[in-house]
Amino acid sequence: MSKKTYRQAINEALAQEMRRDPTVIFMGEDNVGGMGAPGEDDAWGGVLGVTKGLMPEFGRERCLDTPISESAFIGAAVGAAATGLRPVAELMFVDFMGVCFDQIFNQAAKFRYMFGGKAVTPVVIRTMYGAGFRAASQHSQCLYPLFTHIPGLKVVMPSSPYEAKGLLTQAIRDDDPVIFFEHKVLYDDEEEVPDDPYTLPFGEANLTREGDDVAIVTLGRMVKLSNEVADKLEGDGISCTVVDLRTTSPLDEDTIIECAEETGRVVVVDEANPRCSMATDISALITQNAFGALKSPIKMVTAPHTPPPFAPELEDIYIPTPAKIEAAVREVVAYSREVVA
Amino acid sequence: MMSPSGMQLPREELVRAYRMMCDIRHFEDSVHDEFAAGSIPGFVHLYAGEEASAVGFMMHLNDADRIASTHRGHGHCIAKGCDVKAMMKEIYGRADGLCGGKGGSMHIADLTKGMMGANGIVGGGPPLICGAALSAKTLKTGGVAVAFVGDGGSNQGTTLESYNLAKVWNLPAIFVVEDNRYAESTASAWSVGGSQLKRAEGFGMPGRKVDGHDFFDVYDAAAEAIGRARNGEGPSLVHVETYRYYGHFEGDAITYRTPEEEEQMKTQKDCLKIFSQRVTETGLLDASALEEVEAESRSLIEQAVAEAKAAPAPGPDKLLTDVYVSY
């Protein structure tokens, strides 16, 4: 056990799985870096250095740089997965799904069903998401709802270094196509992460806080902000459960419903845009299954229905903040049917 | 290195090739008739007329070699060794169809035969074939991977990106452009900028154009491209000029080409006729042997249709299965 960053945790999971299983390979733009160029080998390790240091151990045959050609290499990862490898392909920013989505949602996601259960496609697509880097509209989106919508894909949203290592290890060992969402703002976050390999189960939400008054249902980077809010409000006598979904597909419906029933008050915190989102999906799930237990309407804290803006002043108010989460929690606590009636 | 010519194939191999071409032709003719009679659901796209292309390539492949097909995939499936009765059942949407009735005509696959699927997405296959070729290379299986695309698919970015990736990764991949003159209703003479061979050249790959009505021409070009891939010399492109006898899909009124053109192609460029002429004229096979194959093939397909019609549909419980390995 030692402190590791989110970036190191991902790198370690990849390294350990590559050591364990010779069919595990990775590929992506500049994932090693400097291919064919006159400078250093292992020049980059991906744009943010996540895969750095792996090529010297595993060699170019298993650590593949690609041309900027997402359709071809994401499709190649899918095709390789269907024919005996366990590729981990990096889609640098999830915003780039637009140039390769067919290979993910029409090919990888559907092989097993279309082929009558005979295909196994153990591909992992790692991708960076989220706002906060002043990266503007085409490098800051969340987009996980689009993938969650597709049957046949699994969608994983690690919220911390410990979660990232265990969930990526599971993703690589999993026999289904997995989209692994890494929040770019979390890469330097640090916590204790075991040195030994371990897996975290898909479809099992994690309660990062347990309380009686409000359930904050959230995912990805928003778990961290929600924890901060829960800790702060604890001091004010409002105790919150924080549900880290871990995976949006499969979705741990039971835990969400249970927590809604236990608290009767729910705030869903989701960094994505609000239409057809996890926030709306979870709200619908709760109203269908725990309506009788609700003591107040469900509140959603999300980005607005706009693209991510560039100007720092605008981006800061685009992303859900602890202040907005706190306000939502206070609102559901203060809500009273009598006052409304 | 000179590849062996198809004309030097032993008798049993020639019979095998002819049998596959007959199976494809009868299969497609039957599906055409049955679809017209209303007994087949969905869309079907028929391969009749193009048999020499699929068979000319598949004669060189084994089960460890992979192919990716197109929406017009029945011929590739049969030639790659998929069970024709299970295929017919699949097209009828039956429980014991090759894909349990969940795929249908556009998604027939049999991974155990190296058939990675017909594909409903034009240009969907070439990236997958880069992956299959990467697996073969990484796992050192000695296998190759072949992507079939139509002239329509040859214009997709996925296809062109795959040429590039296969080249820069030096993959054992072969890209076969089956140019049947029409992408849906649009002529390839109009829709394809430049030429298929110049495209290959542009990506640094060898390219060769073949007469897709002539099994032997296809066979020889395939031998060269596949041999190169097996030797670690990287990808190649083969431009197959061919013709489909039926419309883009069943129900197509085929108003974009002339009856005279169709008639001329069917009488003068039919790949089955050309094959039998060649082998009988040169004395490689006699006419009676071909007739025997033809009759057996016809009977097999009749049985396949009868069995498919009688087979049960999948039960409602099958709706929810086979989405994930585990969930």
Add this chain to the structure above:
Amino acid sequence: MSERIRAIMMPKWGLSMTEGLVTAWHLDEGSVVEKGADAVDIETEKITNLFESPAGGVLRRRLVEPGDTVPVGALLGVLADAEVSDEEIDAFVERFNAEFANTLAARAEAADAGPQPETLEIGGHKMRYLQMGEGELLPLVLIHGFGGDLNNWLFNQPVLAERRPVVALDLPGHGGSSKSMRAFDIDSLARAVGEFLDALDLPLTHLAGHSLGGAVSARLALTRADRVRSLTLIASVGLGADINMDFIRGFIGAKRRKDLKPVVEQLFADPSLVNRELLDDLLKFKRLDGVEALLTRLADTVFADGAQAVTLRDDLLGLDVATQVVWGAEDQMIPAAHAKALSETAKVHVLEGAGHMVHMEKASEVNAMIETLAID
């Protein structure tokens, strides 16, 4: 600091504790307090526990109230004799807090203060251990039980280390040690511990072992009586046949916090001591590759056919090493009746209000017992 005035400070329990939440005071201001009296209930990330007064005197000030969370080392209360003036007490508090502010600042700068676990490689297997304390007295070695790790001694090691070196180790397959074992029986574990002590150059030590770790330390003493000065067996395996197999199976099988919680609660007389962090730490351990299989094999060997496979009782009766047996009266894993197995030759303590984790629930009593036996 004046000896007439004595501070009650937030204790540090375990490696990661940086602060504690005061949940209740058991003492009123002005009351006369004995050393060791129930003082404050403190909740940490890991566990809730009762903190006992470190000294005697009149409780002159309570400086924190239930609900307050304060850093480790912060002043909770002030004890002094009755004749000490209020002015002196106030001056003491002011001085203490000023110094403590500096301590906190230094602590923030030094990031990870305090002892950290180390590892040794023995025969290709990694052994993790935590060493604390120094002094003239012989070292004490603490050996945890099935599925546990060195953190199980969090209420014991820091206190016992005030007078001597204390080493808590992770058994093979456990905690931060390699998730592999050469064999899955008590003899092999004892051999591994012996080799570990050799590697650390500890030829003669006191041993205290809990549960399975008790059997391991007993086996070590039986094999090499010359290297063991005293033996404290806490709720130990090896003294009878009974073992709660529902616990063992439940512990191995539980994959989620809510499944594990009722299982782990059986370890304590007071189930409310089990909190989320404790369960999370156990889950983190159980999720590591190979751990489930390893625990299963270990249980299948040590607790074959639903009973303890090894009885050391007869051998221990003939052992010439000072030995004591400590048990929680409400132990649901191994009945407290097993404590009597050695009553002919060993001192036997059965503590009311404690379960299997008696060294956690009754830490100060158990610490005192260990110190009483381990006199040199």
